[in-house]
Amino acid sequence: MVTQEQVEFFQENGYLHLPQVFDREELKAMSDELDYVMETFANWNAAWKGPWRKDYLSDEESEKAQLVAIHELQHYAASWTRALAKQEVGDSLGALMATDTVEIHHCTLHAKGPSAGAPFPMHQDVPFYPHSDGRYIDGLVHMDDANESSGNIKFLAGSHKLGPLEHITGPETAPHLPTDKYRLQDAVSVPAEAGDMVLFHLWTIHGSAVNNSGAWRRLVRVGFRDPRNVQVGGQALGRPGLMIKGVRPQVEGQEVNVYGNWGR
Ligand SMILES: O=C(O)CCC(=O)C(=O)O
Structure with a gap:
């Protein structure tokens, strides 16, 4: 469980580092099964593109930039189902969002390849899956050590207080900020x-640099929300997620039908 001090740090800065959430045994199963899922099912050409690249990458780096991605690891590997449902995770997210009920919205692998791992421009995650309010936290589950040379995550501290910002969007670019x-x-x-x-708030501005190390930098982003926070567009719209704390409250306009969708 997170402490009151950690809750206050998150409220002030919009991010929070939770060390060693998963023990060695859990991590080994998650890592081995992730490798299998990457080899067998993932998209190996998922690096984000756009005009921002000229400020982040040389031409040579841009040519080689690599990102391996796949959604919803729990659909492929039981170790990931167990990881997502871990009670401490649900309780910590509940405390940070001040709620008794937490739903997983999505889960997405970002694996930066060795020596050419693709960077991410500064952005908020809200353009990818807009929600009605701020009761939403993304959590990056680290599968490898991440540092300056392998392109670890970086945040503009306190930027969640700006609320959702307009991003540069278009068919040729991933949403990003100037x-x-x-x-x-x-x-x-x-x-x-x-x-x-x-962990970081849906509105916290973040990004990461190229992986220049000789090793993989694999992490998995998991989106957690209070189910009362209604999604209005983007990734996984209309799909109920796994409940990891409490029970689903009835939300007006969101009656789950027998097919497991929101009234569709
Ligand atoms: O994987 C990274 O380094 C960046 C992750 C990110 O920007 C995101 O999950 O929105």
């Missing part, structure tokens, strides 16, 4: 070890 105004160099670096989780 690179001159929101700079990776100004962000707080949060290195983490395998087994750690790094």
Whole structure:
């Protein structure tokens, strides 16, 4: 469980580092099964593209930039189902969102390849899955140690207080913020070890640099929400998720039908 001090840190800064959420045994099963899922099912060409790349990558790096991605690991591997349902995780997220009920919205692998792992421009996650309010936290489950050379996550501390911002969007680019105004160099670096989780608010501005190390930097982002926070667009819209704390409250306009969708 998180402490009151950690809750206050999160409220002030919009992110929180939770060391060693998963023990060695859990991590080994998650890591081995993740490797299998990556080899067998994942998209190996998932690096984000767009004009922002010229500020983050040389031409040569841009050519090689690699990201392996896949959604919903719990549909592929039992170790991940157990990891997502871990009670301490549900309780910690409940405390941070001040709620008695927590739902998993999505789960997405970001694996940066060795020596050419693709960077992420500064952005909020809200354009990818907009919700009606702020009761939403993303958690990065670290499968490898992540540091400056392997492209660890970085945050603009306190930026969640700005609320949802307009992003640069378009068919040729991933949503991102203007690179001159929101700079990776100004962000707080949060290195983490395998087994750690790094949490951040849906509105916290974040990004990460190239993986220049010779090793993989694998992490899995898990979206947690208070189910009362109604989604209004984007990834996994209309799909109820796994409840990991409490019971689903009835939300007006969101009656779950027998097919498991929101009234569709
Ligand atoms: O994997 C990373 O380094 C960045 C993750 C990220 O930007 C995100 O999950 O929205």
